[in-house]
Structure formats: structure tokens, C-alpha cells
Amino acid sequence: MLVNRKLILAHFWLAFAVFGFALTLGAWQMFIRSPIGTWLSNPELYYRSLTAHGTVMGYVFPTLVAMGFGYAISESALEQRLVGVRWAWTGFWLIVAGSIMALIPIALGRASVLYTFYPPLIGNVFYYLGVVLVVVGSWIWVALMSVNLRVWRKAHPGAPVPLAMFANVAGSYLWAWTAVGAALELLLQIIPVAAGLKATIDAGLARIFFSWTLHAIVYFWLMPTYIAYYTIVPRAIGGRVYSDSMARISFILFLVVAMPIGMHHTFADPMVGAGFKFIHSAFTALVALPTLLTVFTICASVEIAARLRGGRGMFGWIKALPWDNPMMLALAFSFVMLGFGGAGGLINMSYQLDASIHNTQWITGHFHLIFGGAIVIMYFAIAYDLWPHLTGRELIDLRLIRTQLWLWFIGMIVTTFPWHWVGILGMPRRMAYFDFGDPAIAPQALSVTFSAIGGFILLASGIMFIVILARGMRAPLADAGPYRFALAVHQPATVPVALNTHALWVALMIALTLTNYGYPILNLALSSGTSVPAVYVGAQ
Amino acid sequence: MSAEQAHGSASAEVAARVERRWATIAVIIIVCMALLAAFAGIHRATMPQPRVETIDPSRIHLSGEFVESNLGSVLEANGNVTVRAIGQQYSFTPACIVVPADTPITLRATSADVVHGILIQGTNVNTMLVPGYISEQLMRFTRTGDYLMPCQEFCSFGHEGMWGKVKVIDKADFAGRAKGGGRLSCVGQ
Numbered sequence: 122m123l124v125n126r127k128l129i130l131a132h133f134w135l136a137f138a139v140f141g142f143a144l145t146l147g148a149w150q151m152f153i154r155s156p157i158g159t160w161l162s163n164p165e166l167y168y169r170s171l172t173a174h175g176t177v178m179g180y181v182f183p184t185l186v187a188m189g190f191g192y193a194i195s196e197s198a199l200e201q202r203l204v205g206v207r208w209a210w211t212g213f214w215l216i217v218a219g220s221i222m223a224l225i226p227i228a229l230g231r232a233s234v235l236y237t238f239y240p241p242l243i244g245n246v247f248y249y250l251g252v253v254l255v256v257v258g259s260w261i262w263v264a265l266m267s268v269n270l271r272v273w274r275k276a277h278p279g280a281p282v283p284l285a286m287f288a289n290v291a292g293s294y295l296w297a298w299t300a301v302g303a304a305l306e307l308l309l310q311i312i313p314v315a316a317g318l319k320a321t322i323d324a325g326l327a328r329i330f331f332s333w334t335l336h337a338i339v340y341f342w343l344m345p346t347y348i349a350y351y352t353i354v355p356r357a358i359g360g361r362v363y364s365d366s367m368a369r370i371s372f373i374l375f376l377v378v379a380m381p382i383g384m385h386h387t388f389a390d391p392m393v394g395a396g397f398k399f400i401h402s403a404f405t406a407l408v409a410l411p412t413l414l415t416v417f418t419i420c421a422s423v424e425i426a427a428r429l430r431g432g433r434g435m436f437g438w439i440k441a442l443p444w445d446n447p448m449m450l451a452l453a454f455s456f457v458m459l460g461f462g463g464a465g466g467l468i469n470m471s472y473q474l475d476a477s478i479h480n481t482q483w484i485t486g487h488f489h490l491i492f493g494g495a496i497v498i499m500y501f502a503i504a505y506d507l508w509p510h511l512t513g514r515e516l517i518d519l520r521l522i523r524t525q526l527w528l529w530f531i532g533m534i535v536t537t538f539p540w541h542w543v544g545i546l547g548m549p550r551r552m553a554y555f556d557f558g559d560p561a562i563a564p565q566a567l568s569v570t571f572s573a574i575g576g577f578i579l580l581a582s583g584i585m586f587i588v589i590l591a592r593g594m595r596a597p598l599a600d601a602g603p604y605r606f607a608l609a610v611h612q613p614a615t616v617p618v619a620l621n622t623h624a625l626w627v628a629l630m631i632a633l634t635l636t637n638y639g640y641p642i643l644n645l646a647l648s649s650g651t652s653v654p655a656v657y658v659g660a661q
Numbered sequence: 662m663s664a665e666q667a668h669g670s671a672s673a674e675v676a677a678r679v680e681r682r683w684a685t686i687a688v689i690i691i692v693c694m695a696l697l698a699a700f701a702g703i704h705r706a707t708m709p710q711p712r713v714e715t716i717d718p719s720r721i722h723l724s725g726e727f728v729e730s731n732l733g734s735v736l737e738a739n740g741n742v743t744v745r746a747i748g749q750q751y752s753f754t755p756a757c758i759v760v761p762a763d764t765p766i767t768l769r770a771t772s773a774d775v776v777h778g779i780l781i782q783g784t785n786v787n788t789m790l791v792p793g794y795i796s797e798q799l800m801r802f803t804r805t806g807d808y809l810m811p812c813q814e815f816c817s818f819g820h821e822g823m824w825g826k827v828k829v830i831d832k833a834d835f836a837g838r839a840k841g842g843g844r845l846s847c848v849g850q
């Protein structure tokens with residue numbers, strides 16, 4: 122029952138438009154700092170581009186996808202018209218306004234602080250205010266998801282909340298709480314300085330606040346993808362979800378353990394002691410658990426589909442899968458990239474190994490593989506799956522869709538594998554230029570060239586994606602029927618309260634954040650003499 | 662699905678059993694990883710910096726450990742070496758660090774302005790420089806030669822030009838140069 126289709130389409134279209142823009146910048150960055158690019162006489166342009174690319178890809182694009190998808194889930198899984206449509210549009214327009222407000226100072230070179238905005242570098246105040254507006258817009262969505270679930274519960278006392286909505290609301294709570302770290306940093310520390318009310322700032326404390334956001338935001342990006350794994354893929358390929366309760370447990374685990382581990386981003390930092398670093402490292406290991414459970418459940422669900430289609434044998438069933446189905450293809454690519462990316466992630470999380478790759482190109486290679494690869498390819502699949510229901514028109518060109526997915530997968534591998542490799546060689550990240558003529562840097566030239574070529578394959582795939590969706594707006598009318606989610610093999614008639622509500626888990630999430638962050642934050646906030654003079658970007 | 666319903670509860674039990682087994686394996690993997698990290702940290706002493714030390718960056722040029730005349734490498738009485746360095750937009754001081762091979766070295770560094778990082782290519786030496794705080798790392802080189810030392814965190818428009826160097830020389834050579842006391846570096850060599 123998708124009623125507010127315009128609202129959902131607006132979110133998706135804005136998401137994919139800004140994605141196309143940032144993707145173009147990404148490909149340009151890749152080219153310009155590679156040996157095949159010519160030296161940019163003004164490196165400052167690179168950092169404007171990088172700030173725009175990171176801000177859009179990190180904050181605007183995934184947030185809009187999660188919101189649009191969230192509204193679609195709420196209406197179709199609950200079979201209930203969205204409550205608060207006006208508010209939803211308000212959130213949308215706040216994001217539009219915030220993005221424009223942030224992008225103008227970036228384009229003018231007044232906010233080249235990159236999306237992590239590490240103080241004491243300080244850019245134009247409107248950049249930060251723009252980011253705050255984007256976050257506030259998304260918080261409206263969080264509130265609406267909660268309200269809509271509550272309305273539904275009233276009408277269906279005690280009934281199991283559909284898995285898609287349960288996960289969607291868990292993701293929204295995770296986002297609401299993880300954004301608080303950066304919000305505190307922006308509101309208490311950065312914006313007063315950027316507005317000229319203060320001239321000093323505690324750079325170490327700011328990094329701790331940001332790490333509060335920086336890890337769990339990754340799981341917020343991942344949520345739509347995991348929801349698609351569990352609730353769309355099995356239906357699309359003709360199977361069933363292996364286990365409804367394991368799925369709920371996985372989403373609960375994300376909610377609880379994604380939060381109190383962000384200090385693994387500060388392993389190499391001087392303002393946190395070894396004790397808290399170890400605690401965060403250990404908790405980080407825990408977050409692998411829901412992913413391991415998911416890999417099992419999804420593989421089992423896929424096997425069920427194959428066997429229902431007549432697949433036989435220990436591995437023979439793999440042949441029986443519907444490989445020409447874009448959803449199947451996207452899932453397989455996503456899992457391959459998740460496998461490689463996850464292995465890389467295990468390296469990052471151990472503080473002994475982290476020292477050899479921290480802040481090198483390995484890191485950018487890693488998160489492009491996971492985020493740009495495993496996660497974004499499922500955003501594509503979600504869009505393809507929902508599109509006929511949103512437009513009332515058929516997506517006819519399956520072959521083009523498959524080609525697009527193949528190109529994204531190949532492009533990601535070609536881009537990110539060499540990207541990891543030069544990181545191991547010690548190539549630092551976020552640099553506009555490398556002197557490949559230096560004999561010590563020359564061995565990296567070939568790998569960087571491959572990455573740049575991969576970047577253009579990705580750009581081509583991204584353009585195809587947008588073209589396919591645009592053509593889908595004009596295809597012949599066809600009724601796609603109601604939008605449905607996958608059922609479990611044993612669809613539960615009742616679900617234990619703990620697996621049907623979020624309150625307990627949200628409380629646990631907040632409690633663990635306080636135990637793991639409270640002391641380091643208070644310690645620095647209360648100690649004097651750690652504030653340093655702000656350095657304004659573009660002030661000279 | 663009618664056949665399945667007949668086997669419903671039996672197959673549900675099998676499913677639950679397989680699932681529990683996998684969950685157990687997953688938990689064991691994770692516990693092992695955490696233990697491995699703890700072991701490496703304690704036994705091999707590969708730990709991040711244990712203590713938090715602060716410093717006022719607006720005064721580091723005037724007095725204390727990081728005044729210009731105290732930067733560089735110094736041979737301590739016990740035979741170890743201490744290197745003191747600062748990062749600022751867009752260079753390290755000293756821009757070329759000289760150290761002996763096969764010697765325990767303590768790197769102490771901080772930033773005079775924004776966040777920077779020190780990374781010595783081909784080694785595990787990698788730390789952030791956050792203004793207001795002192796970073797300390799232990800290191801030891803087994804191979805003599807030149808190593809590049811880029812800044813690994815964006816520090817504004819000149820970041821791409823912030824590359825230092827580390828020169829690892831023979832232990833006896835270093836001892837000879839250190840005889841006169843003072844702070845050593847390889848700037849201008």
C-alpha cells in the first residue's frame with residue numbers, strides 16, 4: 122500500500138541526483154591525483170571537491186535513501202498510510218536547504234575542512250549549519266518512523282511487528298543517537314568558534330565526539346542494505362527467510378553494539394589512554410557477530426530458494442539460482458564485496474595491525490569497497506525493486522540493469538584492490554598530489570592508474586543507473602501490485618516482547634555509550650588547558 | 662507448502678539447531694580475536710600510547726620540551742634514543758630525522774597548529790599529532806636507509822606537500838655524531 126509515492130520518489134531522486142554529482146567529483150579526484158592526470162596548479166580545488174564528495178556521500182545521499190526506503194517500508198509493511206506526511210515533507214525540504222547551505226561555502230573554497238571537519242581547522246559557519254539542517258531533517262524522519270509504528274501497534278495489540286519495520290525503526294534509533302556525537306561537537310564546540318564567539322577549541326575532545334558518530338553512522342548506512350538482504354532478496358528470488366527471530370536478533374545487536382566502539386577511530390590518537398582503546402577494540406569484535414549471523418541466515422535463505430527451484434546437491438543448488446534476476450546478481454556481488462571488505466575491517470579493528478594502515482589509502486580503499494560497493498549496490502537493487510511500485514510503470518530493460526550491476530562490481534574491484542595495496546605501501550590519504558617521479562613513490566604509480574581506470578568504470582555504471590531509472594519514469598504503465606516483503610520459513614504467530622519492541626535495547630545502547638564514552642569525554646571537558654587557537658580555512 | 666507444514670515443527674527444530682551451532686562458532690571466533698589482541702598487547706607490548714599528556718601549543722616555541730633547540734635526536738645515557746619533533750602547516754621540524762639502527766627509540770611529537778599525522782613508510786610507526794596533546798611512540802629500525810615520512814591527516818591546503826624524511830644510519834656512526842651532545846638531525850644533508 123504505497124500511497125505517498127511522490128514523497129518517496131522525491132527522496133530517491135534527490136538521493137540519486139546528489140550521488141551522481143558526487144560520483145563525478147570522485148572520478149575527477151581519482152584522475153587528478155593519479156599519474157595520468159596533470160598537476161593541478163591549484164591543489165585547493167582538490168580539497169573543495171573532496172569536501173563536497175565526502176559530505177554528500179557520507180551525510181546526504183545515504184540519509185535520503187534510508188528515509189525514502191523507511192517511508193516505503195512503513196506504508197507497505199504496516200499496510201497503513203503514512204502518518205505525518207506534512208512533517209515528512211518538512212524534513213525533506215530541510216535537507217534540501219541544508220545541502221545548498223553547505224555546498225555554497227564549499228564551492229567558494231570557504232569550507233575545505235573535509236566531511237570529518239577536524240578542528241582546530243575551522244571553515245565558514247554556514248557549512249556546519251547546513252550539515253546540522255540535514256541532520257535535523259533526518260531526525261524528523263526518525264520521529265515519524267516511531268510514531269507510525271506506535272499507531273500501528275495501537276491497532277494491532279500484541280501482533281508481531283513486520284520484520285522490515287522492526288529493522289527500519291531500529292536503524293532510525295541508531296541514527297538518532299549516533300548523530301548526537303557530531304551534533305554536540307558542532308553545537309558546543311565548532312559553531313561558536315566558526316561564528317566568531319570563541320577563538321579556541323579542544324581538538325582532542327572534538328575528535329572523541331566525532332568518533333561517537335563516525336562508527337555507528339556506518340551501520341546506519343548499512344541498514345537499508347541489511348533490510349534488503351532479509352526482507353526483499355528472499356522474496357525476489359522465490360525463497361523464504363530462514364529465521365525471523367535470528368534476523369531480529371541481528372538488528373538488535375547492531376543497535377546495541379554499533380555505538381560504544383567508535384574510539385577504534387582514535388587508536389593512533391594521543392588524547393585517549395590505552396584502557397579505553399582496548400575496551401572499544403574488544404566491543405568492536407562483537408559487532409562482527411550480527412554480520413556473521415546475517416551471512417549465515419541469508420545464505421541459508423538463498424539455498425532455500427534454490428532448492429524450491431529444484432536445486433540439488435551439496436553445492437549444485439547454486440546453479441539453480443535465478444542468476445538473470447538483478448536482485449540475485451546484486452546480492453552475490455554485495456556478498457563478495459562484503460567478504461573482502463569485512464576481512465579488511467578485521468584488520469582495521471585490531472590496534473596492532475591498524476598502526477600499519479591507519480590514515481593511509483588502505484582506509485579509503487576499504488570503505489569504498491564496503492560502502493560504495495557492498496552497501497550501495499544494494500541501494501541500486503532496492504531502487505530497481507521499488508521503482509515499478511512507485512512509478513506504476515515497468516522497468517523493462519533487465520539486460521541493461523544486469524550490465525549496470527556488473528560494471529559497478531568490476532569497477533569497485535578494479536578501483537579498490539590497488540587502492541588497498543598502495544595503502545600498505547604507506548601512501549597517505551587526502552592528498553591532492555603525489556610526486557610519482559620520486560623513486561620512493563614511483564612503485565605506486567601503476568596501482569593508482571588502475572584505480573583511476575576503475576573510477577571511470579564506476580562513473581559509467583552510475584550514469585547508467587540514473588538513465589535506467591529516468592527511462593523507468595516513461596515506460597508503459599503496468600500495475601505492479603502491492604509491495605511485499607519476504608516471509609519466513611516459519612512465519613511466527615507471536616514474537617517475544619524483547620524481539621518485538623525496541624525500548625530495552627535503546628536503553629542498553631544509551632547505557633553502553635555512557636559507560637564507554639562518559640569518562641573520556643568528561644575527563645577532557647573538565648580538564649583545562651587543552652583548548653587551542655582555531656585556524657580559519659581560507660583566512661590568508 | 663502442505664508437505665512442509667506436516668514436517669513443520671521437526672524442520673523448525675533442525676533449523677534452530679543448525680543456527681545455534683553457527684552462532685556458537687561465531688561467538689568463539691570473536692572471543693578468540695579479542696584474546697589475540699589482548700595477548701599481542703600485553704605479551705608483545707604492542708600497545709597504543711598508555712598515558713595522556715597535554716601541552717599548550719601557543720607556548721611550545723617559548724619554553725619546555727619542544728623549543729626549537731631541543732628538537733631532533735638525542736642519545737640518552739642508557740643507550741636509547743629520544744626523538745622530539747613538531748608538525749606545523751606544512752612541515753615537520755626537523756624535516757629530516759636521523760636515528761641509529763637496532764636501537765630502542767622513543768618518538769615524542771606534537772602539533773603547533775592543526776591536526777597532523779606522522780607516518781613512516783615501510784614501518785608500523787603511525788600516530789596522530791593533535792594540538793594540545795603529546796604523542797609518544799616506541800620504534801626500532803632494523804634496516805639502514807632513507808624512509809619517507811608524510812603527514813597522513815589533512816591539515817589544509819598545503820597538506821600534499823608535507824613530507825619529512827627519516828634517515829636510519831649505522832649505530833656506531835650515530836654514536837660518533839652524538840659524542841658532542843646536542844640534538845641531531847639530517848636537515849640539509
Ligand code: HEM
Nearest residue numbers: 147148150151175178179235236485493550551552576579
Ligand atoms: C559510491 C559511493 C561512494 C561513496 C559512498 C564515497 C564516499 C567517500 C567518502 C566518505 C570519502 C571520504 C572523504 C574524505 O576523506 O574526506 C571519499 C573519498 C574519496 N572518494 Fe569516494 N565515494 C564513493 C564513490 C567514489 C568513486 C566512484 C570514486 C572514483 C573513483 C571515488 C573517489 C574518491 C576519492 C579519490 C576520494 C579521496 C581519497 C583521498 O584523497 O584520500 N569515490 N569517498
Ligand SMILES: [Cu+2]
Nearest residue numbers: 335336383386
Ligand atoms: Cu568505525
Ligand SMILES: [Cu+2]
Nearest residue numbers: 812814816820
Ligand atoms: Cu597534513
